[in-house]
Amino acid sequence: MRTLPATVVLLATLALGAQDHAGQYADADIAAGARLYAAVCVSCHGPSGTGVGTVDLRRGPLPRASTDAALARIISNGIPGTGMPGFALGPADLRGIVAFVRSGLPETPGRMAATGSAERGRTLFEGRGACLECHRVQDKGSYAGPDLSDIGRTRTAGSIQQSLLNPSLVMRPINRPVRAVTRDGHIVNGRRLNEDTYTVQLITDHGRLVSFMKDELSELTVSTVSTMPSYRERLTPDEQSDLVAYLISLKGAGQ
Secondary structure, eight states: OOOOOHHHHHHHHHHHTTOOSTTSSOHHHHHHHHHHHHHHTHHHHOTTSOOSTTOOTTTOOOGGGSSHHHHHHHHHHOOTTSSOOOOOOOHHHHHHHHHHHHTTOOSOGGGOOOOSOHHHHHHHHHTTTOGGGTOEETTEEOSSSOBOTTHHHHSOHHHHHHHHHOHHHHOOGGGOEEEEEETTOOEEEEEEEEEOSSEEEEEETTSOEEEEEGGGEEEEEEOSSOSSOOOTTTSOHHHHHHHHHHHHTOOOTTO
16 A cells, blocks of 8 residues: 655544543544444454454554554554555555544444435436436446446445545455456456456456456556545545435335
8 A cells, every 4th residue: 555655644543642532533534434433444353343463443542553653653654574555645644543543433434324315315316417428327327437236245334434525545456447458459448347467357348358468468456546536525424425315215125
């Protein structure tokens, strides 16, 4: 993972100060940290913070992170020689996740519930949000992005919201954009469905399944930058909640 420049980490840790226990953190920071934890931390540390060995993020102690500044450095830089990578988070996100962890993981991210209106969210999804231009729900929409028909079964409200705010940060490897160029110059853009040593299978923006032998290609590029725009500035916080409420309601066929 890419780490933050030392100056950014220093500014962030100064902003965090020396707060080391619950009760000294802004509710907004804790809530933001809960969403981010659900997006990037819960897969390893688990909803209760006990998913990695003897580490207990909820109860501690955390010898390597006895202060907020030390915890911020670990989140930013990782721990060499362990499974803990570094995360390139901005100061606000870093402050939020530290606040959430120090407050004892007050709300389990895996059980976070959307607070918006699913009905208004559907109107946004199909209208001004232009989500159907890339995504598909049941028999509507495009194949350019992942099918969202059952996203409410597979993702939490917190992780969905983080995808809306910072798509590249939480993009799953299977959803990364791929550009394949054959030896005769034919270009295929799409999403990777499967890949092994010798072959790669893609789904194009038009929903066509394509399989290549790798020795047929002159170029195979997998991007770590999502083609999905951030909705942080495009939608108000209430509209974001509405959109999350709609997406979390999607449970697939027969929902």
